[in-house]
Amino acid sequence: MKRTHLSAAIGVACCLSMGVAMAQTASNDQTQGSQNTASGQQRVNASSTSNTTTSNATQRDAKQMSAVTVQGQSLSLGGGLMSVQTAPKAVSTITRDAIEKASPGSNFTQMIGSIPGVNAATDDITGLANGHYSMRGYDSSDIGMTVNGAPITDTGSYSVYATEYGDSENMGDITVLQGIPDIDMPDSGASGGHIGWATIDPSHQGGVDFTQSIGSNDYRRTFVRLNTGDLGPVRSWISFSDNTADMWRGEGTLKVTKVDGKSVWTIDDNNSISASLQYSRQSNYEYDDLTKQQEEQLGYKYNYNDTWTPLNNLKGKALYNAAYNDENYWGLHTNPYKSYMFSMDGEFKLADSTHLSVIPYFWYGDGGGGGAGVAQESTSLINKYLYANVDLNGDGLINNSTYSSKLKNYNNFYGGTVYSYSSALTYRPGVVAKANTDLGMDNSLEYGFWYERSRKSQSDTYGLLDPATGTPDDFWLNSSYLLYPGGQAQKFYDEYTTTELKKGFVTDNWTPNDFWTFQGGVSYLYATRTGAAFDYPYSTSQTSTNFNNNWHRLLPAAGIKFQLDDKNQFYLGTGKTFRVPSNTAILLDALADLNNGKPEMSWNTDLGYRFYGDSISASADIYHSNYFNKQEAAYTEEGVEYYTTVPHMDMQGFNGELSWKFLPNWTVYTSYTYTQAKIRGDIDGGLGNAYDGGNGVYPTNGKTMPDTPRNIGNVSLGYDDSRVWAMLTGRVTSSLYGDYLNTESVGGFTTFGFSAGYRFGDWGWLKKPYIKLNVDNLTNHEAFSYVYSASMLSKQPAGAALAQYLYSSAPEYGLLQPRAFVLTFGTSFQ
Template identity: 35%
Template sequence: MKFSKLTLALMTAGLAHGMAYAADSTESDIGAIKVEGKATQGGGYMVPEDSAKSRSTVTKEALDKQTATGNAVDKLKYTPGLNISSEDATGLSGFRFTMRGMNSDQVGMSVDGMPINDSGNYALYSNLLGDPENIEQIFVTQGASEADGPHIGSSGGNIGLVTLRPTKETGAFVKQSIGSNATRKTFARLNTGEINGLSNWLSVSHEEGDKWRGDGTVRANKVEWNSFFDAGEGNTANLILKYHKQENNSYSQLTKSQYTQFGRRYDPYPSVAARNGSGKITSYYGLAQNPFETFTAVFNTHFKLADNVSMDVIPYYYYGNGGGGGSSTSALNSGSSASGVYDLSNLASAATYNADGTPNSGVYYRLSRTQTWRPGITTKLNWDLGEHSLQLGYWFEDARQRQTQPFIGIDTAGKPDSIWPDSHRVSDANGQIVQGRNRFTETPAQKIWAQDTWYINSDWTLNAGLSFMNVERKGHNHGSLTEAPVDRNQTYNKFLPNAGLKYQVDDRNQVFYSVSRNMRIPQNYALYDNSPESIGLKPETSWNHELGWRFVEPDMTLSASLFYMQFKNRQVSSKDINGDAADINAGAVDNYGLELEWSGLLPHDFNYYTSYTYTRSKQKDDLQVFNKGAAITLPTADKQFANVPEHMLAANIGYDNGRYYGTFGGKLTSKLYGDLTNDESIPGRVVFNLGTGVYLPVDKRVFKSATLRLNVDNLFDKKYLDGVYTTKTNSATYSGFRDGDPAYIVGVERTVTVALEANF
């Protein structure tokens, strides 16, 4: 296992720091902690909630009993409102999801208060989710926005990850996992224990495996550090650092016709380099790379200024570097520059390259590289006035993102000279690095808000708030092979109110209503697309309404929510001619439906959990598109929005007697449309999962606990397409125009994972 210099530096500094505190510790409690399982309500998939909005929480108990290698989003598969599609079971590859009809790039996601959606197109990536072993819980607010949410791309709702806090006791946790397709993961976490109010842990992991579809591998190294300091009298500070580096081969996506004709294991990325009539390499799986590294730091501080006044200050920083690309080569020769930006006289002509008989001359590996620098800070002042609890807050972020496409040489077999775009890059006659894309976007964003929680009496609580968001997009196109240099700026701002009312009917029953307005800023690609529709793309806005009821008993919890979301200028993510992300304005869309959650205890150490979601995502307008300058109206009004299942039903039965545990669950998902005109759909499916484990008897003088776990995902090996990867406006022909075939994520085959873990 290999780590970069930055990784080793973090490990060394963290270990030295942790050992220094551990050496001074006089506390020792080896063998005093007894860790064992027990049957809990819903097996950790549901906890009683108390907010005036829909909210679901998945605890560490449920996270640990799912597949050891799955990432945080994978582990939300039974949560109401969510339909998740993942490319494999390692947790390292791509995923998409919808929530109440919103795409994953329309839902804000944060880790310990730090936003992790891409600052340009709001996509979510597994490399930013961290090791699931270090997650304490995941919470989901399905519709109503958070007043203090640090998001510019959220149409509503939020998913939040909470990192495990360091323990006061010194100890270690280790876990070894192996599974299908040569998947293996090694994880270790060291707790230094608490010294003078400071406690820390350091974790490292290495994971790798073969792709289950096509050739190639996925692998990643992670290092995470967590320091928590309790200064007393309510003053705390929590520093969380995370580093991730991956070198993955990318998965392909299939059209419905490809899947039907060739089956789920078909991969259009060839295992042996394909060549054209001139013998040039045109396509090879080794070119479909996804190298990426990220470093994040978030510092949560809480200060008690007075008995009834406190302040939270949360600075954070995100750095990302890497990208991805398809399996095709990109041609580059003396005549390739169509913009006049480069002098390519140092290269031969296309005819010369085609005639030289060498398979790799004139064709290159071209990665779509993204580098992001993203500092930000959230400040909140909390004032308790008895019947009223006030919060005033300010969030500022200055995201900067460079997006380039350098050309890198390949050898005669098609292998890139380097998968990282920092070397072996082609330059023109003037020494400039030749780029297929060369853009730099600055996105200063700020949000100010005031929120009041009024405890009217012991039964009634009213929340009301108002925020103002201002976002500027500064786009600098430095010029590329096809684009001349140009700068474009856009500014977006809006007032966003929210309110929620909760009534405690009695000890067991609670009802609530909430309403909030949200705004999603267009992707940064809108600044670089030359079409007037993209440049003038309006921000997506939504009104989110929820009416809910909760019923709580010691052995049972039940919740029900009706939701209604009104969208204006609904944006749907697609791809442009260059393969870059692009937004389509789908006009007005109404999402409405019902969510149910039910969990509880059964006799003899059994527990149960079930959820149901009905979602109608109704397009209100026909969509106008342009084909060769001619306007065409597509019949999208009253059609279901793409990639939104109308029905989802999940259920899980669990057993845990303190020595053995087991879970058996499944999820039904109805059909999905791949386009906005509903001309193509994929059928629904039911997928079952199994988990079991044993809490091993251990020598308490050495171990605190040990557990052996077995998981089988897609137990009956269901063959299916899992979700839409690339949405099309229309897959049928209207007035001579057809947008093409939607691409889909392929449902993962049956996967077996075994994990052995121990606490020392």
């Protein structure tokens, strides 16, 4: 996934502690950070996301939870791919057991691929190229995301760049709420669900954990974690990882360095303070997303041009052709980014019946994505866009270019390719505070607030490169700019946004007896975006605008659960969500002098059943979502891009999962997803015709949303005798539409994976050494795995009348990586 214009990546690593909890217990002596038993605490563990929806459980409900969880712990639910749940809505959790068996460089998008309702894919199995995911027809920008309770979706675009978030050795568990986020979640863009994961707690015993991996495409990964053990009431860990790999198609490398850390100060049995740091630095290149036509013509392993045409001493048409061809050179399609987050988490018992959780955080991110442009040489003192008093073709001269795109006088072209760098700089402080008060055995009240005020600047700046090799003078473009005569750096756009978010929430939980649980809550979210946007700043063609927009909504949610016994439960949940319009939509609408700031809204309803038996456990859920005002790009009559909406969508389907422990060491897990995401009504793409580049009204009524497979099936067969383990997995995905009019689709595909490992006994000072092998795409299958860029219409119908012209463009797709392996050795030193 790329950082592009108006959606530059603001990936967020984040702070700690999701949910309200008791202080850490002394029994949590393992760095794997597994869940404590529910019988050992009243509510969810502070460093676990599992069952966070019951953080406000009553004392009676806590006993119900204890019985159900103890029943589930006697099972091996899908080798960690399934967990016991008690919330009155759809929710699934991946546990530490499954994370330990995955490839160690995997990011969270790869971990959640088996969860029902989720469609996940990645450009590279190393986990170093981010990832792509959707859920029940909602794309990733419609899904909330937290790490340890703090939000990590981009403040402007709601994108999530998974590579930035920690190492798998530090992940505790990952929970997905497929439709209805919790009332207390710090989300401003979660129309369609929520994902959260937590880091492990420091161990009570000191030592060093070490992991070394090698794999296909020269993949190399080194991970080291220092555990201090108990230093009085404080214990900590800090980790470092170095990750590199060659890209599996085309030229280029992926290089990521990460530093994570966590400390816990146990003040007493009822009070604790934690501190967390996460840092990531990427110096990557990008994968090119291809159209079907490009893949057919250029081959499955094409990824930008792998050769550079030297510009030295070229002139006229030869220089013009070389400069424009070199725009697609792989060395200019960069993806550098760095981010860090520091956070603290206070868990305090204010009274016998009241517990307070306070999570302040601060996140910083800087970086973006590279590309290319073509500038012309000029000695003029006028600030003309993409003209510069620089020798761009390396001939030792600066000639005034008089090339005109209309006249095509190629012989008078003097210039060359320049480095285009779209970047974003974000400062993001915030705080989440919530309290739980028991109003007796049968009633509990949770209430609190979330406040955040972020600042984000975005720009697309041009820089110089070597005309002989195509290498940018500055990979991160902190210097060596293409300058106007006045000395200002040349930019395509320059934007600044301040976003202020205020949210208050309250939830009441009532359990009148041992069978029934009733939940009702409401939140109020008030969001303000202010700022300014400039196109071609400092040039003679500059345009600019200011904006000051706000949105606010009251968001109710309710749920009912019937706990028949410790094996059977039924539930019904419903909730309203809304999504503050993205920076992209606001800025483009402001530049087009439009105000189409309708927020996305959804009503999501789940009806489900769960069974936890002695050898078989299962869950089944049917759902329906009414989804309004999905934002999509369109064009005015003048060809100016702005944002329109998909007015209404109906989304419904079935999610289910099952775990069967048919022998003491053997487990089968399977999940199934059926999704029907239909557009209701036509999409107004903006009036226009073939000459002005605008759109018309697209007849989309009854069409299926792009990038939404109707059927997804997962199955895994696992063996684990505590020393040897192995798992064979399979996944079936049905076809995907690439455009809103459903005129282009790519076929479904099936993939298989295999993983196995051996846990050795202690070798003196080497504790718990192990070796494991992970193989992806066993059958070496080739397929389009997801839709990267969906269009309204893939191509103009043959014989269409000019008066009925609709703008068309070919959709772009991600590609499934061929068979690849990762071999890992790990151990601890104590």
